Structures are given as C-alpha cells and as structure tokens.
Amino acid sequence: MKQLVFGCAVILCLTSGAPIKNGYEVGDTAKDFKLKNVDGKMISLSDWKDAKGFIVIFDCNTCPYSKAYNDRIVALNEHYVGKGFPVVAINANDPESSPGDSFDKMVSYSKKKGYAFPYLVDESQSVAKMYGATNTPHVYVLSRKANDLKVEYVGTIDDNARDESSVTKKYVEEAIDALLAGKSVPTTKTKAIGCGIKWKNS
Amino acid sequence: MxxxxxxxxxxxxxxxxxxxxxxxxxxxxxxxxxxxxxSAQSGELVKLEKLQQIIQEEKNQIQVINFWATWCAPCLKELPLFEKLHNDRQDVRVRLVSMDMDLDPDPEKVRKFVLRKKIQSEVLILNERNPNAWIDKLEKGWSGSLPATLVVNNKTGKRKFVEKELHDGDLEKLIAGVL
Missing domain, CATH: 1.20.5 (Single alpha-helices involved in coiled-coils or other helix-helix interfaces)
Structure with a gap:
C-alpha cells in the first residue's frame, strides 16, 4: 500500500509540476507548429519558403493592450513581410472564459481590422505553452537559418502602449533591423505587459 | 418546523x-x-517611489496590495474578496493599486468607477507608464499581467506575490504565509 501511495505521489508531482515556467528563452531553438487560420486552412511556419524569420505574436481580440497595439501589429507586418519577416498572430485564449476570443470572433475581427497576416487559433493552448507565452500581446521574434528557428527576442512591442507617437524604444523593430543588418539584437528580452492568457480550467 | x-x-x-x-x-x-x-482619500495619484515608500513604511499591519485596472475582468471578479478582507480584518491593510494610467491618462475614470462600485478599500492610482522601466522594482517575478497581488509583512520581512485571479480562501492562505 505504501508503495502504491508513493507511486501516485510521484505521478502527481510529474503532472502538476510540468506546465509552469517553461517555454523559450532567447537563443533557444523554436519548434514549428500547425494551427488553423481564420480562413480555415492549417498553417505552419515551414509554409513560408523564403522567410528569413517570423514575428510570432500571441494576441487576442479582447485585451485592451492588444487593441492598443492592433494598428502597430498590422504596420509591423506591412513593414517587414517584404523584408522576410512576416507577422504570425496566434490566439490561445480559452473561449469558455473569454467568449470574445472564440474562433468565429477571430474571423470577424481579422476581417474588420484587415489582417494581411495569418491569425491562428491555438485551441489546445499547446503552442502558447511550448513557447512560454503568458500575456497578450506577447512577441517572439524568430530567425530562420536552413530549417532552424532561433528565438532572437521575447517581450513587448515597444515602450509606450498608450501613445504610439511617444514611443522611444521600438524593441521588435530594433531586433529585426539588427538581424537584417547581420548585427546582434540590442534588447533581447522585455516583459510583455498586457493581459494574462486565459488558460483552460484555471 | x-x-x-x-x-x-x-x-x-x-x-x-x-x-x-x-x-x-x-x-x-x-x-x-x-x-x-x-473612501474620501481613495483615488490618490501616486508615483512608483511614493508607492514603494507606503509599502515600506507600514509597520503595524500586514499589507495586501492588489494591482488591478477598471478594464480587467478577472480583477473585478476577485474585487469582493479584497473588500471583504478590508471589512473583516483589523490586522490587514488592503490597498487597491489601479494600473489604468498605463493605457488611459484620465484618473477621473478610475475615481468615478470607485464611487459607482462603492469600493471601500483604499484605492491608489499609479501614475506611471512603461512598466518595463519599473516593474522589477516592485516584483521581479511579475510578467506584466493583471490581476496581481502582493502580500507584505514588514514585521517578519516576508512577502508573497501572485499573478492570477484569486478565489475564496486564497488571500487567507497568502496572509498565513507571511506571518
């Protein structure tokens, strides 16, 4: 009986201790994923044959910080897609606890905002967990060499959520500009100030 | 019967x-x-330094500092727990620190909200922007989302920080952890 209890305790430890504080640090190799886009198609990063990297953004429809950054995210894609760094937005929020972030709402939101980039649903939340995303918007700038995806920057978009005209540090742009120039990224990590991702059963 | x-x-x-x-x-x-x-003193605008000073100088009571915003749904869900604590416990000082100013420059919206919701706990409005510049000074483990709650006992030097929505009994456990 004692052994049985001990066995159960070990299993509990392994399962309950797993999801916290993992995810990617700068310098890690990121894994590709396959998620459903708002147009119904399944999308992977490997679908882009010529990309030099990606601006992966964990985002949603409802968070006031996501809304404040929405135009800037659209502009990031416009500015960098031609340079080989497309935006790939992912919504991982559980629609049960955040009904405004359901797949149908994602479809209408992306149409309304004129997203020229994929807006993917991470229904199982496994990609957000794998990357270690906690907030929205939470940016991961990845570079790609051969088929390896390297994490170059993790964090927020810039240093002024409220007022774009008062921004003094454009972290994401500076990271990509440095990568395009073959230089090292000046700031590799910031905190992704925003809303917590709405996890299932929490 | x-x-x-x-x-x-x-x-x-x-x-x-x-x-x-x-x-x-x-x-x-x-x-x-x-x-x-x-409630009369509620809604005071404070800079980070002032907030740190308030937290450090409280010697008599255990402080429960809740970081919230009027737009944050889970913050509003857990708000009654802090109000109840404020009413029930003489040994605990509840402070609700609004983080609204990072997105909206008008503190009056917060003050009106406090009046409308009849919030009885002390409310401070943090008059700071760009949390990346100062968030680590309050708590290194804070990823930058709301709600977040800091429990500080200056007598024991113990503190607890959580960054999630709290439920019944959670605050009591946090307080027990700083005794």
Whole structure:
C-alpha cells in the first residue's frame, strides 16, 4: 500500500509540476507548429519558403493592450513581410472564459481590422505553452537559418502602449533591423505587459 | 418546523431579536464614519517611489496590495474578496493599486468607477507608464499581467506575490504565509 501511495505521489508531482515556467528563452531553438487560420486552412511556419524569420505574436481580440497595439501589429507586418519577416498572430485564449476570443470572433475581427497576416487559433493552448507565452500581446521574434528557428527576442512591442507617437524604444523593430543588418539584437528580452492568457480550467 | 415557528413568536425571543437588531444598527452607525474617511482619500495619484515608500513604511499591519485596472475582468471578479478582507480584518491593510494610467491618462475614470462600485478599500492610482522601466522594482517575478497581488509583512520581512485571479480562501492562505 505504501508503495502504491508513493507511486501516485510521484505521478502527481510529474503532472502538476510540468506546465509552469517553461517555454523559450532567447537563443533557444523554436519548434514549428500547425494551427488553423481564420480562413480555415492549417498553417505552419515551414509554409513560408523564403522567410528569413517570423514575428510570432500571441494576441487576442479582447485585451485592451492588444487593441492598443492592433494598428502597430498590422504596420509591423506591412513593414517587414517584404523584408522576410512576416507577422504570425496566434490566439490561445480559452473561449469558455473569454467568449470574445472564440474562433468565429477571430474571423470577424481579422476581417474588420484587415489582417494581411495569418491569425491562428491555438485551441489546445499547446503552442502558447511550448513557447512560454503568458500575456497578450506577447512577441517572439524568430530567425530562420536552413530549417532552424532561433528565438532572437521575447517581450513587448515597444515602450509606450498608450501613445504610439511617444514611443522611444521600438524593441521588435530594433531586433529585426539588427538581424537584417547581420548585427546582434540590442534588447533581447522585455516583459510583455498586457493581459494574462486565459488558460483552460484555471 | 412548527416548533421553530412557534418559538420564533414567543414574546421573550422577539425582544431578543429586536435587541440584536438594534445592536447591529448601532454597530453600523459607528462604522459608517470610518467607511467615509476611507473612501474620501481613495483615488490618490501616486508615483512608483511614493508607492514603494507606503509599502515600506507600514509597520503595524500586514499589507495586501492588489494591482488591478477598471478594464480587467478577472480583477473585478476577485474585487469582493479584497473588500471583504478590508471589512473583516483589523490586522490587514488592503490597498487597491489601479494600473489604468498605463493605457488611459484620465484618473477621473478610475475615481468615478470607485464611487459607482462603492469600493471601500483604499484605492491608489499609479501614475506611471512603461512598466518595463519599473516593474522589477516592485516584483521581479511579475510578467506584466493583471490581476496581481502582493502580500507584505514588514514585521517578519516576508512577502508573497501572485499573478492570477484569486478565489475564496486564497488571500487567507497568502496572509498565513507571511506571518
């Protein structure tokens, strides 16, 4: 009986201790994923044959910080897609606890905002967990060499959520500009100030 | 059941109930001015340095500092827990620190919200932007989302920080952890 209890305790430890504080640090190799886009198609990063990297953004429809950054995210894609760094937005929020972030709402939101980039649903939340995303918007700038995806920057978009005209540090742009120039990224990590991702059963 | 009903209408018991009610109202009458004085100072704008000073200088009470915003749904869900704590525990000082200013420059919106919701706990409005510049000074483990709650006991030097929506009993556990 004692052994049985001990066995159960070990299993509990392994399962309950797993999801916290993992995810990617700068310098890690990121894994590709396959998620459903708002147009119904399944999308992977490997679908882009010529990309030099990606601006992966964990985002949603409802968070006031996501809304404040929405135009800037659209502009990031416009500015960098031609340079080989497309935006790939992912919504991982559980629609049960955040009904405004359901797949149908994602479809209408992306149409309304004129997203020229994929807006993917991470229904199982496994990609957000794998990357270690906690907030929205939470940016991961990845570079790609051969088929390896390297994490170059993790964090927020810039240093002024409220007022774009008062921004003094454009972290994401500076990271990509440095990568395009073959230089090292000046700031590799910031905190992704925003809303917590709405996890299932929490 | 019938026995209980007849009991209730016994004259003696009725007097007791009436007395209990009077005492209850007298109790509220004493509390009322205290409640007003607490809400009168609500909504003060503070810089980070001032907030740090407030947290450091509180020597008598355990402080429960909740970081919230008017737009944050889970913050509003857990708000009654802090209000209850504020009303129930003399040994605990509840401070609700609004983070609205990072997105919206108008503190009046927060103050109106506080009045409308009849919030009794002390509310401070943090007058800072760009949390990346200062968030680590408050708490290194804070990823930058709301709600977040800091429990500080300056007598024991212990502190606890959580960055999630709290539920019944969570605050009591956090407080027990800083004793």
């Amino acid at each position: 019938t026995q209980m009903l007849t009991d209730l209408f016994k004259p003696n018991l009725n007097r007791k109930i009436a007395l209990a009610y009077r005492m209850k109202y007298a109790f509220f009458a004493i509390l009322l001015p205290l409640g007003y004085s607490a």
